Amino acid sequence: MIRPDETLDDLIIQNLQLIQKKKGFRCTLDSILLGHFATVKKGDRIIDLGTGTGVIPLILSTRADNVKIIGVEIQEEIAEMANRSIKLNNLEKDIQIVEGDIKEIHKELGGSSFNLVTANPPYWSLKDGKSSPAASRALSRHEIACCFEDVVASASKLLNNQGRFSLVYCVERIIDAFEILRHYHLEPRRIRFVHPFYNKPARHILVEARKNAPSEFEVLSPLIIYKSQGEYTKEILTWYGKEVD
Amino acid sequence: MIRPDETLDDLIIQNLQLIQKKKGFRCTLDSILLGHFATVKKGDRIIDLGTGTGVIPLILSTRADNVKIIGVEIQEEIAEMANRSIKLNNLEKDIQIVEGDIKEIHKELGGSSFNLVTANPPYWSLKDGKSSPAASRALSRHEIACCFEDVVASASKLLNNQGRFSLVYCVERIIDAFEILRHYHLEPRRIRFVHPFYNKPARHILVEARKNAPSEFEVLSPLIIYKSQGEYTKEILTWYGKEVD
Numbered sequence: 001m002i003r004p005d006e007t008l009d010d011l012i013i014q015n016l017q018l019i020q021k022k023k024g025f026r027c028t029l030d031s032i033l034l035g036h037f038a039t040v041k042k043g044d045r046i047i048d049l050g051t052g053t054g055v056i057p058l059i060l061s062t063r064a065d066n067v068k069i070i071g072v073e074i075q076e077e078i079a080e081m082a083n084r085s086i087k088l089n090n091l092e093k094d095i096q097i098v099e100g101d102i103k104e105i106h107k108e109l110g111g112s113s114f115n116l117v118t119a120n121p122p123y124w125s126l127k128d129g130k131s132s133p134a135a136s137r138a139l140s141r142h143e144i145a146c147c148f149e150d151v152v153a154s155a156s157k158l159l160n161n162q163g164r165f166s167l168v169y170c171v172e173r174i175i176d177a178f179e180i181l182r183h184y185h186l187e188p189r190r191i192r193f194v195h196p197f198y199n200k201p202a203r204h205i206l207v208e209a210r211k212n213a214p215s216e217f218e219v220l221s222p223l224i225i226y227k228s229q230g231e232y233t234k235e236i237l238t239w240y241g242k243e244v245d
Numbered sequence: 246m247i248r249p250d251e252t253l254d255d256l257i258i259q260n261l262q263l264i265q266k267k268k269g270f271r272c273t274l275d276s277i278l279l280g281h282f283a284t285v286k287k288g289d290r291i292i293d294l295g296t297g298t299g300v301i302p303l304i305l306s307t308r309a310d311n312v313k314i315i316g317v318e319i320q321e322e323i324a325e326m327a328n329r330s331i332k333l334n335n336l337e338k339d340i341q342i343v344e345g346d347i348k349e350i351h352k353e354l355g356g357s358s359f360n361l362v363t364a365n366p367p368y369w370s371l372k373d374g375k376s377s378p379a380a381s382r383a384l385s386r387h388e389i390a391c392c393f394e395d396v397v398a399s400a401s402k403l404l405n406n407q408g409r410f411s412l413v414y415c416v417e418r419i420i421d422a423f424e425i426l427r428h429y430h431l432e433p434r435r436i437r438f439v440h441p442f443y444n445k446p447a448r449h450i451l452v453e454a455r456k457n458a459p460s461e462f463e464v465l466s467p468l469i470i471y472k473s474q475g476e477y478t479k480e481i482l483t484w485y486g487k488e489v490d
Contacts, residue, residue, distance in 0.1 A: 175460070
């Protein structure tokens with residue numbers, strides 16, 4: 001089930017395993033953070049936009065009972081790889097990988113029909129000029145196939161009234177991100193900043209917006225990744241079922 | 246110099262002292278946080294809008310050499326009290342308290358003529374219905390004499406090109422605050438969230454915006470007030486010149 005250019009990585013949570021490319025397309029910590037940040041309720045109908053390796057659906061499937069998750073991926077080869085990860089974990093009943101364009105997917109899957117949309121959208125626009133070596137990684141990091149606004153527009157179409165949109169984004173562009181979310185009737189309500197160390201600036205932001213919800217805003221406790229170089233904080237270790245003192 | 250309904254409080258930094266009302270108008274921790282957050286450069290011309298007790302100018306005067314600070318206060322009695330604090334600390338050469346309305350003050354003091362504007366603007370609009378018992382405190386906490394937008398508009402008029410606007414605000418309304426700042430050409434560039442404890446949501450945000458500056462954004466390390474109940478963190482203690490291990 002694993003090809004020569006792929007690795008099999010252990011997500012540890014409930015023994016989930018993930019197929020990834022040795023070079024190029026691999027999931028990042030941001031996706032794992034998002035999988036743990038999103039509010040997931042029993043019976044939720046969930047869609048992950050630009051699912052990549054399928055890591056977000058895999059984590060979300062452990063967060064509540066009876067959830068049904070669709071992961072949408074535009075790249076055929078990556079969608080196929082994600083599909084094998086789902087099969088490897090025997091989660092075909094809960095998670096479905098759909099090859100498709102997020103700009104059109106609401107026509108196929110139905111608008112206003114999901115409780116939760118998740119996305120780890122591209123952070124940089126093409127004009128920023130930082131390009132990834134591998135073409136498939138470039139596609140997910142840069143706004144080639146879709147731009148941030150397309151992701152937000154798609155989420156807004158897919159969500160039912162009061163539905164949740166959870167995303168991870170880079171700190172540099174959050175003011176623009178807030179404006180775009182509001183433009184699409186997705187009110188940012190709960191955010192959390194991710195700092196590599198407690199005394200360092202935040203690199204990422206986790207955002208939960210709600211469709212057609214009134215303005216109300218909470219900034220959760222900071223999420224700190226490392227206690228010291230190479231040593232995860234208690235919070236991160238807890239996700240991985242590690243013993244902590 | 247101190248009246249029967251007032252107290253004399255020690256700000257500790259460089260032996261500064263502050264006159265406050267026993268009941269009603271007293272400075273809050275937010276103002277002290279702002280005094281330490283703002284970027285202050287040698288020779289800066291600074292204005293503090295709605296200065297109250299004058300606590301922000303007093304702290305700012307210790308942050309760089311040769312700064313000239315004006316504190317604007319609309320309430321005569323409070324302006325007079327702030328003035329006595331300035332005299333008590335022998336800082337009349339560096340700090341001047343002006344009784345006036347922030348909506349009109351640029352006409353008297355000159356537009357585009359300050360390097361730094363600071364403000365701890367009112368957090369709640371009148372419709373929120375939380376009113377303070379003392380009338381003077383109500384005036385500073387609620388948008389009676391001025392609303393948040395008036396403070397921003399005034400800052401924008403007073404600042405020179407690329408000048409800094411530093412403010413402290415409540416977390417609940419920051420998305421609106423960002424929109425209003427941008428509307429007045431004040432680009433939020435550096436923010437810091439204030440959490441009472443490291444594992445609790447933020448209550449306040451410190452923002453530094455720059456006039457006519459391009460979009461660039463940094464979220465600094467979280468500012469945590471208490472290590473445990475009643476025990477300040479090292480960072481706070483450092484401001485107060487306390488010995489820390």
